[in-house]
Structure formats: structure tokens, C-alpha cells
Amino acid sequence: MAPRIAVLGCGYWGNNHTRTLKGLGVLAAVSDIDPARSAKFAADYDVAQISVDDLFASKDIDAIVMALPAQFHAQYAIRAVESGKDVLVEKPIALTVADGEAEIATAKQHGRIFMVGHILRFHPAFEKLLELAQSGELGKIGYIQAHRIGLGKFHGQNDALWDLAPHDLSMILALTGCEPTAVRGEGAAMVDHLSDFAHLHMEFPNGIRSHLFASRLNPIMDRRLAVVGDKAMAVFDDAEPWERKLTLFRHKVWQENGQIAFTKADPEYVPVQEGMPLTRELEHFIHCIETRETPRTNGEEAVSVLRILTKGTVSHPAG
Template sequence: MAPRIAVLGCGYWGSNHIRTLKGLGALYAVSDQNSDRAAGFAAEHGVLHIPVEELFTRDDVDAIVLALPPQFHAEYATRAVTNGKDVLVEKPIALTVADAEAEVKAARDNGRIFMVGHVLRFHPAFEKLLELVKSGELGEVRYIHSHRLGLGKFHTENDALWDLAPHDLSMILALTGSEPIEIRGEGAALLDHLSDFAHLHLKFPGDLRGHLFASRLNPYRERRLTVVGTKAMAVFDDVEQWERKLAVYRHAVWQDNGQWAFTAEEPTYIPVGEGMPLTRECQHFIECIQTRATPRTNGEEAINVLRILTAGTVTHGKRPG
């Protein structure tokens, strides 16, 4: 039997959760501070509209998806888990590490599932890339870099780093299997006090290096994650068509009489099954509710992501968020 899941927050991303959970047969109710908006979604999908203040104490709600402005996530996630609800919290789960630790601890103390909306961890192309790394297909990973660029979206609370980078940081942490030991951030605010683009420079144990570039003031859209190993390089490009989303380059680099030489090979495109990451994420959440398994994207991972964001934040008169 599918769990009865309510979505709190009927904005852009909340509406995606609503449609996805409806398709999976698990949408039970919707809720939003804008009651008219929530009522409209409820009528459209044939589910309950539950006022926000009633949502947390309803015995007929098993779990809640929180898709709110991030400054509200910690408060409502804590209320949900202390009232016996499992939660899926959109990123970022809080604006401070302390708040994130408190809500994750509350979930643990109350025996509740706590999952984070790092949706690209459920992308079939990333899952295959992670498989290539773990199998040693790329050799020893030495460098990972990601570019997440585009125009907008502009938020009053989140800068480009906090809005865009959690996706890539989640993937980088999964690929490295470790936390960075050095973090350096750079950014610039061109419109107001919030950074519109940001760079993160990361150093991991074993001298593995990482770099992340996020921008919301870029004329073209780029969604690319590159992994450089000692045997091969791989690129997950989410802007490409499905048959070209994951490419492996088997370039060779060597020294010949003290001089560096290389061969550049054409990419091999790795077949990946098509699938919507959000659908797969919601399916995973449902499975975790039913089996009580620890989610792939759990609270500890979210805390690690927040630590990196905090360490890499460059302020411009006011802290982002």
C-alpha cells in the first residue's frame, strides 16, 4: 500500500512533486500558506487540501514533502518529524549548519525517514557514472569539475552558490566518497548583495581536486560534470540528448624522452536508460518509507553539503540567505 504523502509548498518545484506523486499513486494532500493556490491543486488532482497548521498533527498523513523557501525548511521539518511524519526536504535543508544538524537529529531521535532533494543523484546517467568510478573503469580519480550555468532564477534569499551548487556538491561527494579538507570560494554580486556567480575550489584526501562553477547570469545553459581519472575521463552533460548524456574519453598522456605526449580519442557514449530523476527520487522516498531503509540522499549528506556551502560563501554586505 502506498504511503499517504502530503506536499507542503505549491510553488514551482512543489508543483512538480505534486504531479509526480500523483502519477505514483502516493499523493494524499497538498498544503500552502496561499490557501487558494493549494485548493486549486487539490481540486485539480482530486486530493485533500489541508491547512498548514493542521498538517503536522493529522493521523492520516504518513509523510510530508517540504518544497518551501529554504529559510522555512528547518522549522517545518522539525515539526513534521516530531509529529511522527517522514520527510523529504528540498535543498538546501536549512540556511545554517546548526539548524540542519538540529532537524536531522530530531528525525533520528524520532525514528523518522529524513531524505533530501538532491535530485540529480537519481539521474540514470549519473548513476552509471558513479558505477564507472567505483568499478575502476576511469582509474584513480584525480580531478572533478562541474559547471551549472544559465540565466536566472533569481531569489531574494539564495545566491547562485546556495541555489545551484547543492546538486553538484551532492554528486561530487558521492563520487569521492569523502569530505573536502580544503575549501575556497570566490563570487561576485552584480545585481544586489547576493552573488550571481560563484567558484568553489575543493581539495580532498589523496590530493584529489575539485572545482565547481555556478552562475545565474550566463547567456547559455550548461549542466556538465567532468571526472578525470588516470585511465579515462568521463563527462555527464545533462543538456545533451539521452544517447549522448554520458561520454567516456580514453585519452592517453605519457612522457617520451622527457617530453609530454598525448593521443586524443573520440568519445564513447555510454548507454543509459531514460528516466525522470524526480520520479526516481520520489519512488526511492516511497520505498524508504515502506522498508525504513536509509535514503541514498540522507540528512548527513545534506549537512556535509551545507558545511561546504558555508565555508565557500563570499558575502557582499549581507550573508546569502
């Protein structure tokens, strides 16, 4: 029997999860601390509305997708796994490393699936990029650069780093296979006391360096992840159409007579099968519920992201 999944949190991402789970035939209920909001979702998607307390107590719910403000994720995720529910928690899973570790420990103690909503790990273009990197097609990777900028939503609790960077940090961790040994962050606030811009510089034990730039106050939208190897370079650009989302550049750079020389190659557009990342993410969650397999985006990775965010956080009051 297919798992019965409820959505807790009837906001923007809750709506996306609700619609997708409905399409997958596993949506059992919706819940929100505001009954009027969950009632609207229930009517829109022809599904049961349930109070938060009843949600955790219900024997008819197998799993919960949590799309809450980040400051509430830890307490409700812990309550859910203690109630015998598997969970998918949106990013970030908590606002402190200690809370994140408590979530993971409790899920393990109760034998529950704990998955994190690092959605871009399920993007077909990133999956292909990871395949290229792991197969040696790019050679030895030395540098990874991520840009996630644009004019975006402003949150009263999270700055640009905590709001935007988890997406790219999850992908960078998958590419490097380890946590950075050094993290340095820079930020700036223009609108309020929270940083609207964030630069993150990371050094990894395997020699890889990485730079991440996140901004929600930029006139240009940029969604690029570039991976530089000694055989080739690749760029995942999510703003491009499907046929151009993943590009391979077989540029060559070498030293000759004490000088650095290079040749540029024409871009090669790598074929990528189209697919909705959220649908693929939730299909993976369902698979993990049914098989008890550890999710690709698990709690340990989410805590690694929290550690990086914590080390890279710089408070800059608005001037």
C-alpha cells in the same frame, strides 16, 4: 498499503512533486501557508487541501515532501518528524549547519526517514557515471569539474552558490566518498547584493581536486560534470539528448623523457536507460518509507553540503 504523502509548499517545485506523487498513486493532500494557493493545487490535482497545522496533526498522513523557501525548511522539518512523519526536504535543508544538524538529530531521535531532494543523484546518466568511477573504469580519479550556468531564476534569499551548487556538490561527494579538507570560494554580485556567480575550489583527503562554477547570469546554459581519471575521462552533460548525455574519453597522458605526451581517443557514448530523475527520487522515498532503509541522499550528506556552502560563501555587495 502504500504510504500517504502530502506536499507542503505549493510553488514551482511543489507543483512538480504534486504531479509526480499523483502519478505514483500516493498523493494524499497538499498544503501551503497561503490557502488560496493550496486550494488551486487541490482542484488541479483532485486531492484534499489541508491547513499547515492540520497537516502535522493528521493521523492520515505518513510522510511530507517539503518544497518551501530554504529559510523555512528546518523549523517545519523538525515539526514534521516530531509529529511522527517521514520527510523529504528540498535542498538546501537549512541555511546554517547548526539548523541542518538539528533536523537530522531530531529525525534520528524520533526514528523517522529523513531524505533530501538532491535530485541529480537519481539521474540515470549520473548513476552510470558513478558506476564507471567505482568500478575502476576511469582509473584513479584526480579531478572533478562541474558547471551549472545559465540565465536562471533569481531568489531574494539565496545567492547562486546556495541556489545552484547543492546539485553538483551532492554528486561530487558521491564520487569522492568524503568531504573536502579545504574549500575556497569566490563570488560576484551584479544585479543585487547576492552573488550571481560563484566559483568553488575543493581539495579532498584522497587527493582529488574539484572545481565548481555556478552562475544564474550567463547567456549560455551549461550543465556538465567532468570526471578525470588516469585511465579515462567521462562527462555527464544534462543538456545533451539521452543518447549523448554520458560520454567516455579514453585519452592517454604520460611522461616520456621528461616531457608530457598524450593521445586523444574518439568519444564513446555510454548507453543510458531513460528515466525521470524526480520520479526515481520519489520512488526511492516511497521505498525507504516502506522498508525503513536509509535514503541514498540522507541527512548526513545534506549537512556535508551545508558545511561546504558555508565555507565557500563570499559576500560581494552589488557595485
